[in-house]
Amino acid sequence: MSKTQIKALVFDVFGTVVDWRTSISRQAAELGAKHGVEADWNKFADDWRAGYVVGVAKVNSGDDEWKIVDQIHRERLDVILDEYGFSMIDMDEEEKVEFNKAWHRLDGWPDSTDGLLRLKSKYIIASLSNGNIALLTNMAKYANLHWDAVLSAELTGKYKTHPRVYTKTAELLGLKYDEVMLVAAHNGDLRGAINAGLKAALVTRPDEYGDTKQTDLEPEPDFDFFAKDFHDLADQLGCT
Amino acid sequence: MSKTQIKALVFDVFGTVVDWRTSISRQAAELGAKHGVEADWNKFADDWRAGYVVGVAKVNSGDDEWKIVDQIHRERLDVILDEYGFSMIDMDEEEKVEFNKAWHRLDGWPDSTDGLLRLKSKYIIASLSNGNIALLTNMAKYANLHWDAVLSAELTGKYKTHPRVYTKTAELLGLKYDEVMLVAAHNGDLRGAINAGLKAALVTRPDEYGDTKQTDLEPEPDFDFFAKDFHDLADQLGCT
Numbered sequence: 001m002s003k004t005q006i007k008a009l010v011f012d013v014f015g016t017v018v019d020w021r022t023s024i025s026r027q028a029a030e031l032g033a034k035h036g037v038e039a040d041w042n043k044f045a046d047d048w049r050a051g052y053v054v055g056v057a058k059v060n061s062g063d064d065e066w067k068i069v070d071q072i073h074r075e076r077l078d079v080i081l082d083e084y085g086f087s088m089i090d091m092d093e094e095e096k097v098e099f100n101k102a103w104h105r106l107d108g109w110p111d112s113t114d115g116l117l118r119l120k121s122k123y124i125i126a127s128l129s130n131g132n133i134a135l136l137t138n139m140a141k142y143a144n145l146h147w148d149a150v151l152s153a154e155l156t157g158k159y160k161t162h163p164r165v166y167t168k169t170a171e172l173l174g175l176k177y178d179e180v181m182l183v184a185a186h187n188g189d190l191r192g193a194i195n196a197g198l199k200a201a202l203v204t205r206p207d208e209y210g211d212t213k214q215t216d217l218e219p220e221p222d223f224d225f226f227a228k229d230f231h232d233l234a235d236q237l238g239c240t
Numbered sequence: 241m242s243k244t245q246i247k248a249l250v251f252d253v254f255g256t257v258v259d260w261r262t263s264i265s266r267q268a269a270e271l272g273a274k275h276g277v278e279a280d281w282n283k284f285a286d287d288w289r290a291g292y293v294v295g296v297a298k299v300n301s302g303d304d305e306w307k308i309v310d311q312i313h314r315e316r317l318d319v320i321l322d323e324y325g326f327s328m329i330d331m332d333e334e335e336k337v338e339f340n341k342a343w344h345r346l347d348g349w350p351d352s353t354d355g356l357l358r359l360k361s362k363y364i365i366a367s368l369s370n371g372n373i374a375l376l377t378n379m380a381k382y383a384n385l386h387w388d389a390v391l392s393a394e395l396t397g398k399y400k401t402h403p404r405v406y407t408k409t410a411e412l413l414g415l416k417y418d419e420v421m422l423v424a425a426h427n428g429d430l431r432g433a434i435n436a437g438l439k440a441a442l443v444t445r446p447d448e449y450g451d452t453k454q455t456d457l458e459p460e461p462d463f464d465f466f467a468k469d470f471h472d473l474a475d476q477l478g479c480t
Contacts, residue, residue, distance in 0.1 A: 070414065124377060124378075124381065126377070132412075132414070133389060133391075133412040133413065133414075134412065134413050134414025134415070135414075136389075137364060137366070137388050137389045137413065138364075138414075140388060140389075141364065141388055146386070148377050148380060148381055148390070149373060149376075149377045149380075149389075149390040150388070150389040150390065151373075154412070155395060172372075172373040172374065172394070173373065173374050173377060174310065174372070174373075174374025174375075174378075175374070
């Protein structure tokens, strides 16, 4: 486990850097209140997120053409707005477009802004999310995430965990694959990075799914780092 | 001339944000001193830069395959190192690779860091340079340029002033073309942006070429803004 050759840290974002579930649930509740719709808004967030998971898988399998995550979110949104009873309501296109950008307005975990700044003092830090560039750029402004570079699967033509996402990202940074470490709260994503030749750091986010998350709380044996948050990772990497 | 719909400012970098000529000249002089080579190092910088201009033009014309600016710089470097007498010297590959990254270590103009922060308070700010992502990312760290996003011609497959560079950049930001304004010190670049449907702001940098620059000190009639530096532009755009 060598620390010395790591030059860049690239970060999974949804769940690892930002608390998408609480943020989406809150914004959905606001939309519901505005229109007089009541529901379990955590479930609404989970249902919306489930459409994303299916959507990126269909792109990678070739069952669907390339589409950015904003579009995947929107297609799913149209389905669940109907399921949750918003179809009875006069929501115009402009309001749907705006609400779809709820994913651009996700709050960081409490350690995200400051922890990333500590890591930035020693390493290049960049997003490496399936989220599209516009989404990630707006989110960074909203949540005070001071990336050195906003990188995305959008720039690679594949979604994680396709190996090309990881290798192309290292190439864009002008680095060898093993000079780049993925930081993520999801073992599957980290397994993808390892398989592509990158290094891997698991940061656990046990609250990502509320009380329900049971997985990805322990690293696999060949992961390089294991931390409980970004400050812990910064400590382990010798950042001031 | 409407200010209201501009949502993102994208910046030409070489000459507009950073003083490439002084920075390259200084680093070349250091290399010369190390190896006992004497020369006009401003001319060395100009000669290196000339290779870049030819290199990107050959890519856009189809006379050359796609190559990133780091590679274009390196091919030219090998020629001018020979012309300036470095061929007599034992410069190994590692030293050449490192010196080629002189373009990753360019100083901002005196107003660049703070002026960009003022503009960032109201707009998305992103690079839009022919320089590759690695070059721009390293430069941003070196020169304290706090971009919201590092965008580059590398992501578009063409070099400026091909219209696709400008339109693809707006698309990556999720914006309409006329919601994005290019800020540049070069009228030709701004003409390319206008032709592609973006807005244009000329910021003059009369010292870019030392005492020799005579052009691009006045805007063309259809440019949207004309400023003497980034603070002046921030004032005109109502940034605090």
